[in-house]
Amino acid sequence: MTSSSRTRSLRRVGAWILAGLLVATTAACSDDDPEATADGDWPSTSSPVSADGLVWASGSEVHLPDGSTIDTERQAGSYVVAGPGVWFASADGDDLGPGELPVLRVATADGVEETDAHPAVGTLTATSDGRWVAFIDRLDDGAGAAEAVVVDTTTGEEVVRSQEGLVPDGGGDEDWTDLYEDSPVGMLGVVDGTAYVKGLNLLVTHDLATGESTTTDLDWDAVRQSDWFLALDRQPPLWNDDRSWQIPAQEYGADPVLESADGERVTTSTDGPPKQLGLRDLEAPQLESWVVGGWLDDETVVGLTPTQDGGEEDWTVPALLTCTVPSGACAVMEGTEEGVNLPADRPYGLPRERALTPG
Numbered sequence: 001m002t003s004s005s006r007t008r009s010l011r012r013v014g015a016w017i018l019a020g021l022l023v024a025t026t027a028a029c030s031d032d033d034p035e036a037t038a039d040g041d042w043p044s045t046s047s048p049v050s051a052d053g054l055v056w057a058s059g060s061e062v063h064l065p066d067g068s069t070i071d072t073e074r075q076a077g078s079y080v081v082a083g084p085g086v087w088f089a090s091a092d093g094d095d096l097g098p099g100e101l102p103v104l105r106v107a108t109a110d111g112v113e114e115t116d117a118h119p120a121v122g123t124l125t126a127t128s129d130g131r132w133v134a135f136i137d138r139l140d141d142g143a144g145a146a147e148a149v150v151v152d153t154t155t156g157e158e159v160v161r162s163q164e165g166l167v168p169d170g171g172g173d174e175d176w177t178d179l180y181e182d183s184p185v186g187m188l189g190v191v192d193g194t195a196y197v198k199g200l201n202l203l204v205t206h207d208l209a210t211g212e213s214t215t216t217d218l219d220w221d222a223v224r225q226s227d228w229f230l231a232l233d234r235q236p237p238l239w240n241d242d243r244s245w246q247i248p249a250q251e252y253g254a255d256p257v258l259e260s261a262d263g264e265r266v267t268t269s270t271d272g273p274p275k276q277l278g279l280r281d282l283e284a285p286q287l288e289s290w291v292v293g294g295w296l297d298d299e300t301v302v303g304l305t306p307t308q309d310g311g312e313e314d315w316t317v318p319a320l321l322t323c324t325v326p327s328g329a330c331a332v333m334e335g336t337e338e339g340v341n342l343p344a345d346r347p348y349g350l351p352r353e354r355a356l357t358p359g
Contacts, residue, residue, distance in 0.1 A: 041156060041158070042115075042151045042153070042156040042157070042158060043083065043084045043085070043106045043108070043113060043153070043156060044083060044084065044152075044153055044154060044155055044156030045083050045084040045153065045154070046154065048082070048083050048084070048129075048130040048131075048153065048154075049064055049068070049070070049081060049083070049084065049085055049130065050064045050065045050066035050068065051064070051065065051081045051082060051126070051128065051129070051130035051351075052065065052128050052129060052130070052351060053065025053066075053296075053350070053351075054296055054302060054320075054349045054350055055081050055342075055343050055346060055349050056320060056336065056340040056341070056342055056343075056349045057072075057076040057079065057340060057341040057342075057343075058335070058336070058338070058339075058340055058341070059075060059076070060072045060073055060074055060075060060076060062076055062079065062081065062086045062107070063335075064081065070085050070086050070107050070108065070109065071107065072086055072088055072090070072105070072107040072112060073107065073111075073112050074090050074092040074093055075090050075092035075341075076088050076090060076341055077089055077090025077091065077092060077102065077341075078090070078102075078119070078121070078122075078124055078344045079124070079341075079343055079344060080124050080125060080126040080133065080343050080344055080345055081126065081130065081343065082126035082127070082130040082131070082132070082133045082153050083130055083131070083133065083153025083154070084106065084108045084153065085106055085107050085108035085109070086106070086107040086108075087104060087105075087106050087124065087126070087133050088104070088105055088106075088107065089101070089102040089103065089104050089105070089118070089119050089124065090102055090105070096141075096142075097141070097143075098143070099142065099143035099176075099177045100118070100141045100142045100143055101118040101119065101120065101121070101138055101141070101142025101143075102118065102142075103115060103116070103117070103118055104117040104118065104119055104124075104135070117135070117137045117149065118137060118138045118139075118141055118142035119135040119136065119137060119138070120135070120136040120137070120138050120142075120146060120180070120185070120186070122186065122344065123135045123136040123185075123186050123187045124187075124344045124345065125187055125189055125190070125344065125345040126345065127190050128351035128352070128353055128354075130153060131152065131153055131154055132150060132151070132152065132153070132190045132195075132208070133150070133151045133153060134148075134149065134150045134151070134160075134187045134189070134190050134195055135149055135187050136148060136149070136166070136185055136186060136187050136197075137149045137161075138176070138180075140176075143176060143177060144176050145163060145166070145167050145174070145176055146163065146166040146167070146176075146180065146185050147161055147162060147163050147166065148160055148161070148162050148163075148164070148166065148187065148195065148197045148204065148206065149161050150190065150195045150206065150208060152208075159206075159208050159211070160195060160206045160208065160211075162204075162206065162213065164199070164204050164213055164215060165185075165197060165199025165200060165202040165203075165204035165215050166185050166197070166199050166200065166204075167200075168200065183200050183201065184198075185197070185198055185199055185200065186198040188229070188232070189228075189232045189345075189352070190208070191228040191231050191232065192228065193207065193208045193209055194206065194207055194208065194228065195208060196228060196229075198218065199215070199218070201217065201218050202215050202216065202217060202218050203215070203216050203217070203218045203219075203223065231353055232352045232353065232357075233352075233357045234352065234353065234354075234355060234356050234357055235356065235357065236248050236249040236250070236356060237249070237259070238294070238295070238355070238356050239295075240295045240297075240298045240299075241295070241297075241298055242298050243261060244260065244261050244298065244325075245258055245259065245260050245261070245298070245299075245325045245326075246258070246259050246260075246261075247259075247292055247293070247294075247295075247301065247356060248265075250291075255267050255268060255269070255290075256268045256290065256291060256292045256303065256323075257328075258292070258301065258323070258325055258328060260325070260326070264326070266325065266326060266327070266328035267328055268290070268292060268301075268303070268323045268328045268329075268330050269328055269329060269330060270287040270290070270305075270321075270329075270330045270331070271287070271331075272287055272288075273286045273287060273288065274286075274287070282308060282311065283308060284308070284332075284337055285305050285306065285307050285308065285319045285332055285337060286306075286308065286313075287305055287330075287332070289305065289306065289313065290303050290304060290305040290321055290330065291303055291304050291305075291358075292321075292323060293347065293348035293350075293355050293356045293358065294348045294349075294350040294354050294355030294356060295350075295354060295355075296322065296350070299324055299325055300322050300323070300324055300325075301322070301323045301324075301325070302320065302321070302322060302348050302349060302350055302355070303320070303321035303322070303323055303330060303348075304318040304319070304320065304321065304348065305318060305319050305321050305332065306318055306319075307319055307337075307338065307339040314339070317338075317339030317340065317341065318339060318340065318342075319332050319333070319336045319337055319338075319339055319340065320332070320333040320336040320340060320349065321333065
């Protein structure tokens with residue numbers, strides 16, 4: 001493809017991925033996991049589903065790292081995988097009023113439970129070990145004030161529910177929709193037992209062990225240099241576990257490259273547009289542009305390539321690629337050819353600690 005067309009394509013994928021980053025009632029009691037415990041009212045389990053690896057969804061079917069799937073019984077929408085299953089907010093089939101947001105549901109092997117929470121757009125996140133689920137809950141069916149929520153999926157305990165830093169001092173009558181459109185709030189993540197919340201020009205932290213919280217003025221320069229943020233906001237070079245290969249900083253507009261510890265640079269490649277009976281298959285991913293973003297294992301990189309929508313590239317539902325070292329050869333992952341829905345907090349389907357932050 002030409003340099004100019006590839007540049008336009010990368011602008012689109014960057015915008016989509018960044019937008020994606022900014023985009024429970026008691027479970028039924030039984031003798032089997034998941035179970036509602038005496039410690040809390042949220043679904044919990046002592047045998048969490050597999051979450052520390054590649055996760056992707058197609059329609060209502062969420063694919064887990066161990067090869068198993070969970071059915072959300074509707075389009076998965078915005079989702080994360082943690083504890084007993086898939087925590088998701090989907091407007092599919094819902095009749096929402098002005099300013100309202102989809103309800104949070106939890107899908108497990110036993111079915112789907114509906115909760116009373118309404119996660120703000122782009123705030124649903126979970127830790128890679130699946131223990132903690134965190135989000136900003138909007139009250140009044142999603143049209144009201146915001147509260148930070150953190151759930152321990154091992155006990156079902158809601159360890160944090162707080163409006164600290166999320167509502168104006170003094171309260172009063174607020175147009176909450178306008179307020180949060182002008183000053184977005186968010187759940188930045190959970191690292192080493194602390195939840196980090198972006199408030200109204202404030203940084204709020206919640207210690208999940210002690211319940212203590214702090215509030216400071218939001219200084220993005222200081223945040224970006226902090227250890228906890230760097231753990232979630234991975235920048236190149238991104239090494240594999242044995243530090244034999246890395247994903248280096250990429251040249252804008254060029255095919256992605258990988259680099260060995262010895263300095264050997266390998267340009268990733270594909271077999272080009274797929275064909276059927278000798279003719280180009282216009283329904284399949286054309287493999288003319290792609291990005292790489294994380295390590296599936298020491299020899300395999302995960303990437304994205306756009307699907308086709310009326311002859312145009314569609315990065316909103318990308319297909320997954322795997323590229324291997326030392327060859328750099330890439331191929332579409334089986335089952336993802338028609339595009340996938342990636343977790344709300346995993347722009348490449350991998351835990352944030354093991355994948356680059358798109359930008």
